C-alpha cells in the first residue's frame with residue numbers, strides 16, 4: 001500500500017483514507033451502495049520509481065510487474081499461479097474479415113483458470129491473506145467463482161462459492177476440482193449475492209466481490225497497463241471490451257489513464273463497450289443517462305448476463321472519457337464471432353469474450369470504428385469454459401466409416417481438394 005493515497009467516491013468525489021485490510025467501509029458512507037470507491041495513488045511518487053527503462057528491465061512476466069500500482073503490501077505473499085502478461089496476438093485475417101486496418105487479440109483465456117477474472121481474484125486472495133482470513137467467499141455465475149477457487153487453492157485458503165442457477169457445467173466443474181465448497185442457490189443471482197454477503201459477515205470470511213471492493217478491480221486494470229507496455233507505449237485506436245457489471249472496462253481504462261498520469265503514454269485509445277442485446281442496461285445508461293433500469297437478462301453470454309449492473313457509473317465514465325462508444329450485439333452475432341475468431345485466428349473464445357469481436361465488427365459496419373483503425377479486442381475467457389454454447393455455434397463433426405468411404409466428397413465440399 002506504499003503508494004496508495006486515498007479512496008475516492010465515484011459519485012461525490014469525496015476522499016477517504018485507504019485501510020490496508022480492505023475490510024470495513026467498502027462504499028461511500030454518504031452515497032451508500034451506489035457510491036463505489038476508487039483507489040487513488042500518489043502518481044508523482046510512483047513516477048519516480050516506474051519509468052519505461054525500469055519496466056523494460058523487469059523480468060517479472062505477470063501482473064505483479066506493476067506492483068507499485070497495486071494496493072498490496074510490499075511483503076505480502078502472492079499466489080504462485082500465472083496471472084497476467086497474456087499474449088497480444090496479431091490477427092491479420094480476422095482484421096480483414098471485420099474490416100479494420102489491424103487487430104490484436106489480448107488472450108485472457110491464457111490466465112491460470114482461463115479468464116480475465118484471475119487478475120482480480122489474485123488480488124482478492126492477497127488481501128484475504130493480509131487480513132488473516134482463512135476463507136474467501138464469492139457469489140458468481142462462473143469465472144469470478146472459478147478464479148477465486150483456483151487462486152484460493154494456490155494460497156492455501158478455503159473457498160465457499162454461492163452459485164445461482166444456470167452456470168455452465170465446465171465452470172462448476174472447475175470449482176469442484178479446485179476444492180471449493182460449492183452451494184447452488186435455488187434462486188436468482190441477487191439472492192445468491194445477498195446470501196454470500198450475510199454468510200461472510202456472520203463467519204468472518206473475506207468476500208470477493210469485485211463491484212464494491214475497491215481493491216479487487218485494481219487487478220483488472222493490469223490488462224490495460226499491459227496493452228500499453230506491450231505496444232511500446234503507442235495506443236491502438238480502439239480497445240473493445242465486453243461489459244457485464246462494468247468493472248472490467250472501467251479497470252482497463254484506469255490502467256491507460258494511469259500510464260498517462262505517469263507520463264508514459266501520451267495518446268490513449270477509445271474504449272468500445274460491448275453488451276448483448278438481451279442484457280444491455282449499461283449501454284442504455286450510456287445513451288440515455290443513468291441510473292440503469294434493471295432488466296431480465298437473456299443471452300448465451302452467461303459471463304455478461306447482468307441485469308442490475310453495479311458498476312455502470314464507472315463503465316459509462318470510462319467510455320465517455322475515452323471518447324468511445326457502446327454497442328449491442330445479438331446472440332447470433334456472438335455465435336458467428338466465436339466461429340470466425342476460431343477459424344481465422346486460432347483463438348477459442350467463450351461467448352462473452354467473442355462478444356468484443358462481434359461488437360468491433362458491428363462498430364465498423366456502423367461507421368463508428370474507421371476502416372483504417374488499429375484495434376485490440378480483449379478475449380476475456382476461454383471457450384472451453386462453455387462447451388455447450390460452443391457446440392451450438394459450430395455443429396457436429398462428419399461421421400465416416402473406417403474404410404474412408406465418402407471422404408473425398410467431404411473434402412471437396414470443404415474446398416480442401418479444390419484446385
Ligand SMILES: *Cc1c(COP(=O)(O)O)cnc(C)c1O
Nearest residue numbers: 143244245246247248303380381
Ligand atoms: C466478467 C466477465 C466479463 C465482464 O466483466 P464485468 O466486469 O462484469 O463487466 C466479460 N467477459 C468474461 C468472460 C467475464 O468473465
